[in-house]
Amino acid sequence: MNNADLRKAGLKVTLPRLKVLEIFEKNPSQHLSAEDIYKALLGAHSDVGLATVYRVLTQFEAAGLISRHNFIGGQSVYELCAEEHHDHIICVKCNAVEEFTDAMIEKRQEEVAKTMGYEIVDHALNIYGICQTCRK
Amino acid sequence: MNNADLRKAGLKVTLPRLKVLEIFEKNPSQHLSAEDIYKALLGAHSDVGLATVYRVLTQFEAAGLISRHNFIGGQSVYELCAEEHHDHIICVKCNAVEEFTDAMIEKRQEEVAKTMGYEIVDHALNIYGICQTCRK
DNA sequence: CTAGTTGCAAATCATTTGCACTTGC
């Protein structure tokens, strides 16, 4: 099934690409940086260069397999594309990331974009806050 | 008045800081990168180092005078803090940035955060799209 | 076979930092 996804994207089915997909599938609902993935691969005794990880991530994003987020703080993080769009709430203390969806917010965004004459390509709503555990 | 703002933030009133504020005031409703500001200063024959621009921007952000945004694409951009919060819609073709506010979206965000046990620190809603002129 | 991929090392880009010098208060 992964093989098919890759081919559909016009990408050869290679070991590094499969390994990266595997990492994402083993860590569902996580937001991984290129570095995270690189380390996970090393830990799994899969020798993939960091440069390759970056290349693969870029290709996967272009293919719509994963999505990239630029939260505050240096590096980008990636996650497997879910069926439906969702937004993020990030704890500024512990960097935990949780997801949520809100139909009303989605609808309003569409309306705003239309009113302003834009054709939506993507959208990102990030709430930065302090989570329950960090507030204790 | 700028002088007062700076002093209130515990910052000495220095030439570079005033110059940077000036740039922001001369370019209202713009979203400037550190590089943009640096170039603008050079153009105005004000010799301020790029490192200083970065330092000043960081301090201004900490002081709440300006806000920083991480849109897609390399560098961060800054703008003078408006009285009220607003969100952004960015054209992925021409990089134009427009602002908007939507009370309903704001309210829903508060509710979502509360439900999930977060105390909001900040939030950013970015819609990426193609603007009217770029679609022609 | 051969175009697409990879790994490595070197390059790039945005941003930060160390340090000797300068300037506001």
Add this chain to the structure above:
DNA sequence: GCAAGTGCAAATGATTTGCAACTAG
């Protein structure tokens, strides 16, 4: 005068790229 601020150049961290070796189809 002295702590705070500055400029420059060198350091950093994330990501990209050149290139020769490799591999999937």
